[in-house]
Amino acid sequence: MTNRRDFLHGAAAGLLGAATVSRVGAASLPEAAIQTSPTMQPPLQPTSGRPYNPVVTLNGWTLPWRMKNGWKEFHLVAEPVVREIAPGMKANLWGYNGQSPGPTIECVEGDKVRIFVTNKLPEHTTVHWHGILLPNGMDGVGGLNQPQIKPGKTFVYEFEMTKSGTFMYHPHADEMTQMAMGMMGFLVVHPKNPAFMRVDRDYVFLINAYDIDPGSYTPRVNTMTDFNLWTWNSRAFPGIDTLVARTNERVRIRIGNLTMTNHPIHLHGVDFEVTCTDGGWVPKSARWPEVTTDVAVGQMRAIEFVANRPGDWAFHCHKSHHTMNAMGHDVPNMIGVDHRGIVEKIQKLVPDYMVMGERGMADMGEMEMPLPDNTLPMMTGMGQFGPIEMGGMFTTFKVRDNQKTGDYKDPGPYQYPKGTVAYEWTGELAEPTRAPAPAADEKTVTVIKPNGHSGH
Amino acid sequence: MMPLHFKRLGLAGALLMVLAACASSNPAGSIDAVSQLTQAQTGMPLRLVSDAEGQAARQAAVRELLAKPVDAAAAVKLAMLNNRSVQISLAGLGVAQAELAQAGRIENPTFSFARVRSGDEVEYERAFKIDLLGVLFIPWRQGMASQQLDRAKLQAASDITRLALDTRKAWVNAVATRQSEQYLADVNEAAEASAMLAKRMLEAGNFSRLAYTREQAYYADASAQLARARQASVVAREALTRLLGLSGQEAAALVLPERLPDLPVAPKPFAGSVQAAVSLRHDLQMARFELDALARSLGLSRATRLVNALEVSYLRSDSNEGHRARGYELELQIPLFDWGDAKVARAEAIYLGAVNKAADIGIRAESELRSSYHGYRTHYDLARHYRDQVVPLRKAIAEENVLRYNGMLIGVFELLADAREQVGSVNAYLAALKAFWEADADLEMAITAGSPPAAGSMELAASPTPAAAGH
Numbered sequence: 046m047t048n049r050r051d052f053l054h055g056a057a058a059g060l061l062g063a064a065t066v067s068r069v070g071a072a073s074l075p076e077a078a079i080q081t082s083p084t085m086q087p088p089l090q091p092t093s094g095r096p097y098n099p100v101v102t103l104n105g106w107t108l109p110w111r112m113k114n115g116w117k118e119f120h121l122v123a124e125p126v127v128r129e130i131a132p133g134m135k136a137n138l139w140g141y142n143g144q145s146p147g148p149t150i151e152c153v154e155g156d157k158v159r160i161f162v163t164n165k166l167p168e169h170t171t172v173h174w175h176g177i178l179l180p181n182g183m184d185g186v187g188g189l190n191q192p193q194i195k196p197g198k199t200f201v202y203e204f205e206m207t208k209s210g211t212f213m214y215h216p217h218a219d220e221m222t223q224m225a226m227g228m229m230g231f232l233v234v235h236p237k238n239p240a241f242m243r244v245d246r247d248y249v250f251l252i253n254a255y256d257i258d259p260g261s262y263t264p265r266v267n268t269m270t271d272f273n274l275w276t277w278n279s280r281a282f283p284g285i286d287t288l289v290a291r292t293n294e295r296v297r298i299r300i301g302n303l304t305m306t307n308h309p310i311h312l313h314g315v316d317f318e319v320t321c322t323d324g325g326w327v328p329k330s331a332r333w334p335e336v337t338t339d340v341a342v343g344q345m346r347a348i349e350f351v352a353n354r355p356g357d358w359a360f361h362c363h364k365s366h367h368t369m370n371a372m373g374h375d376v377p378n379m380i381g382v383d384h385r386g387i388v389e390k391i392q393k394l395v396p397d398y399m400v401m402g403e404r405g406m407a408d409m410g411e412m413e414m415p416l417p418d419n420t421l422p423m424m425t426g427m428g429q430f431g432p433i434e435m436g437g438m439f440t441t442f443k444v445r446d447n448q449k450t451g452d453y454k455d456p457g458p459y460q461y462p463k464g465t466v467a468y469e470w471t472g473e474l475a476e477p478t479r480a481p482a483p484a485a486d487e488k489t490v491t492v493i494k495p496n497g498h499s500g501h
Numbered sequence: 502m503m504p505l506h507f508k509r510l511g512l513a514g515a516l517l518m519v520l521a522a523c524a525s526s527n528p529a530g531s532i533d534a535v536s537q538l539t540q541a542q543t544g545m546p547l548r549l550v551s552d553a554e555g556q557a558a559r560q561a562a563v564r565e566l567l568a569k570p571v572d573a574a575a576a577v578k579l580a581m582l583n584n585r586s587v588q589i590s591l592a593g594l595g596v597a598q599a600e601l602a603q604a605g606r607i608e609n610p611t612f613s614f615a616r617v618r619s620g621d622e623v624e625y626e627r628a629f630k631i632d633l634l635g636v637l638f639i640p641w642r643q644g645m646a647s648q649q650l651d652r653a654k655l656q657a658a659s660d661i662t663r664l665a666l667d668t669r670k671a672w673v674n675a676v677a678t679r680q681s682e683q684y685l686a687d688v689n690e691a692a693e694a695s696a697m698l699a700k701r702m703l704e705a706g707n708f709s710r711l712a713y714t715r716e717q718a719y720y721a722d723a724s725a726q727l728a729r730a731r732q733a734s735v736v737a738r739e740a741l742t743r744l745l746g747l748s749g750q751e752a753a754a755l756v757l758p759e760r761l762p763d764l765p766v767a768p769k770p771f772a773g774s775v776q777a778a779v780s781l782r783h784d785l786q787m788a789r790f791e792l793d794a795l796a797r798s799l800g801l802s803r804a805t806r807l808v809n810a811l812e813v814s815y816l817r818s819d820s821n822e823g824h825r826a827r828g829y830e831l832e833l834q835i836p837l838f839d840w841g842d843a844k845v846a847r848a849e850a851i852y853l854g855a856v857n858k859a860a861d862i863g864i865r866a867e868s869e870l871r872s873s874y875h876g877y878r879t880h881y882d883l884a885r886h887y888r889d890q891v892v893p894l895r896k897a898i899a900e901e902n903v904l905r906y907n908g909m910l911i912g913v914f915e916l917l918a919d920a921r922e923q924v925g926s927v928n929a930y931l932a933a934l935k936a937f938w939e940a941d942a943d944l945e946m947a948i949t950a951g952s953p954p955a956a957g958s959m960e961l962a963a964s965p966t967p968a969a970a971g972h
């Protein structure tokens with residue numbers, strides 16, 4: 046945990062009322078801890094208040110608190126931040142306490158919480174506690190439930206956590222802009238009984254999306270559907286932390302969706318059940334096994350399973366555009382187009398021109414070509430067998446026999462037992478008998494890999 | 502009678518010998534004078550070709566100049582050697598020179614012998630006659646012819662300077678249109694690449710007929726533009742060929758450089774132009790000279806103010822930017838006389854007419870200098886702006902677009918459309934550079950030969966060429 050510091054960034058800094066919280070006032074506030082490292086911090090074990098089993102936030106951390114007269118006190122600071130989306134790309138975002146998303150808030154069913162919110166943004170804000178049942182005046186809808194928190198001001202939210210479950214917080218003031226800039230955070234209320242719904246590892250993350258023009262740093266906030274960066278906790282592959290488990294551990298992954306579209310989240314190697322939504326725990330009788338669960342806009346889902354198969358398992362959104370980084374949606378499809386005799390002509394005018402996409406787009410995963418500043422390759426990543434050709438909402442879930450309990454470090458590539466990897470056939474190859482292909486005529490529709498549509 | 506006769510002859514003979522010594526009919530001196538007046542613009546001495554030897558020398562010089570790519574200076578030399586109007590001007594000097602020589606000559610004396618027989622008496626009468634009146638008028642006739650020769654020299658210098666500067670402009674135009682044609686050929690090739698690719702996209706099933714047809718239409722337009730550029734290039738080259746006086750094989754042998762010379766490091770200052778104009782501008786010199794001559798011939802000698810020179814006044818300091826400076830004034834000071842005598846009213850009228858004409862020339866010259874300099878400086882700044890701003894910006898855009906293409910953020914058709922725009926910006930720079938070199942020649946004309954063509958209506962640097970219109 047680093048000390049509180051003024052986070053000055055860019056032009057916005059001049060607008061921030063860093064000095065508006067007086068020292069006297071600040072002394073009575075709980076410490077507003079800050080975290081700027083984008084790597085996953087170990088779970089924050091509770092040292093005061095009711096006991097619980099803490100969660101782990103992908104590429105994030107949990108906000109420390111203090112107990113005061115029976116109240117659990119937190120301090121959120123809304124402010125501009127710089128977030129590394131993945132190595133090689135940074136974004137100018139808004140967030141809380143040094144990061145977007147903000148820190149995860151953890152508390153326990155029955156806790157009385159007091160949350161101080163200091164606004165260091167250039168405009169007013171509020172915080173809405175998504176899914177929490179609380180007094181109407183604490184619900185955080187600007188204008189409707191409270192006056193907005195002006196820049197430099199600090200507001201206090203006080204309520205009791207009446208039920209355990211999976212929740213999130215986000216602004217409800219200039220909401221579109223502030224969420225497009227990355228303002229959101231996870232909120233977990235643990236059951237009073239730590240044995241209830243107990244798991245060995247409990248991961249949390251929010252799904253978010255940005256539209257950052259390649260070569261620039263700041264999201265375009267008015268984008269409605271055509272986002273080009275699909276992120277988990279404001280990180281894109283290969284920047285998303287690996288999830289790990291020891292073989293046969295029970296694992297929960299809690300996911301919240303604050304983008305403008307649904308995401309079918311798919312985990313390889315296990316069957317899982319949705320055990321919790323933002324509405325509460327799902328009764329056993331209402332669960333069913335799945336390998337993909339769709340997380341709709343504004344929804345939260347917690348999936349649970351026993352990690353019983355060692356290996357490196359892919360974990361990703363099943364919308365294939367969402368496992369890509371920025372790309373042009375109007376780029377024409379070059380598959381099967383003969384470039385002979387044309388390349389030289391083009392190179393006369395554009396000397397650095399190279400043919401791409403003539404065979405497909407896999408070249409992109411292998412070639413390292415100079416790109417605009419601050420731009421991630423559309424597909425990238427290298428695995429032990431070759432290019433992984435992914436981007437966006439993709440990471441791996443690693444199960445190991447020897448992963449220590451409570452150890453969240455990436456164990457490296459899986460060592461496959463001999464004879465357990467798909468292999469190339471090197472024996473005789475008889476030409477298979479095939480039906481003759483119909484001859485193409487002018488009415489033939491050539492079916493090709495879809496490309497160039499807009500939207501997702 | 503005889504002694505008288507011979508006495509007269511002796512007087513006339515002496516006069517004749519004096520006159521013959523100062524007026525030759527050989528125009529070499531006048532040609533040298535014109536050569537000197539035009540040297541700065543032509544870069545070479547002028548020769549009247551009057552025999553086979555001179556003709557051979559001229560042909561050899563032309564061949565030598567044509568052996569290498571012809572730059573602007575070589576083009577002017579070729580015009581001086583080859584353009585018949587130069588020879589016509591020089592021959593005109595010969596005529597004026599011969600007339601001057603003629604004016605100094607006394608009409609041939611007549612010797613007559615008569616034998617008259619009257620009855621037995623035979624009388625011999627010998628007479629030696631000289632046109633005495635003619636002899637008395639020799640200085641006056643000579644003065645007129647000498648004025649005529651001076652006028653002819655200035656006229657020749659002016660015509661030849663104009664030819665030199667017109668040649669320079671024609672050269673600039675020929676090189677620039679050729680260069681422009683090559684850029685449009687590049688654009689055309691990019692359009693062709695797009696069209697070929699579109700055709701293969703259609704064949705592979707990846708392009709609709711609409712997308713394909715758009716690329717073909719663009720290519721078709723680009724080809725039409727190229728044809729027009731080719732035509733302009735041929736017309737410009739032929740215009741230059743005519744000024745260079747080239748025919749047949751010589752015309753075919755003419756090779757022009759690939760590109761226009763770059764901008765000078767710094768523009769000429771306005772003050773320098775004005776100072777040069779005072780000593781060089783032919784119409785000013787002629788006006789001054791005619792006033793002098795008129796004053797002399799009208800017997801006007803008591804001038805109240807006789808500052809018969811052109812002066813430059815410094816009015817205001819020149820700014821750094823300089824090109825809007827009005828700091829210099831070109832002044833034609835005109836002597837005025839005390840007339841006094843009513844007898845010379847006619848002379849006064851003639852003289853005042855000439856005074857006003859001279860004043861008018863002075864005003865015109867001054868304004869033309871300001872206007873030409875402004876054109877010169879504007880085109881200098883524009884060309885520099887295109888070179889240092891527009892073209893580098895376009896280039897940077899093109900480079901960024903290659904990076905976007907690499908990232909599959911844009912496709913090859915967008916890349917090519919952008920490349921065409923980049924070529925368009927280079928072409929626009931070329932147009933600005935061409936306009937600058939033309940303005941440079943026009944300014945020089947305003948300094949030397951007289952009024953530049955269409956002073957004040959110079960075309961501003963070209964808008965981006967049609968190539969810039971993406972699709």
Ligand SMILES: [Cu+2]
Nearest residue numbers: 308362364367
């Ligand atoms: Cu998705």
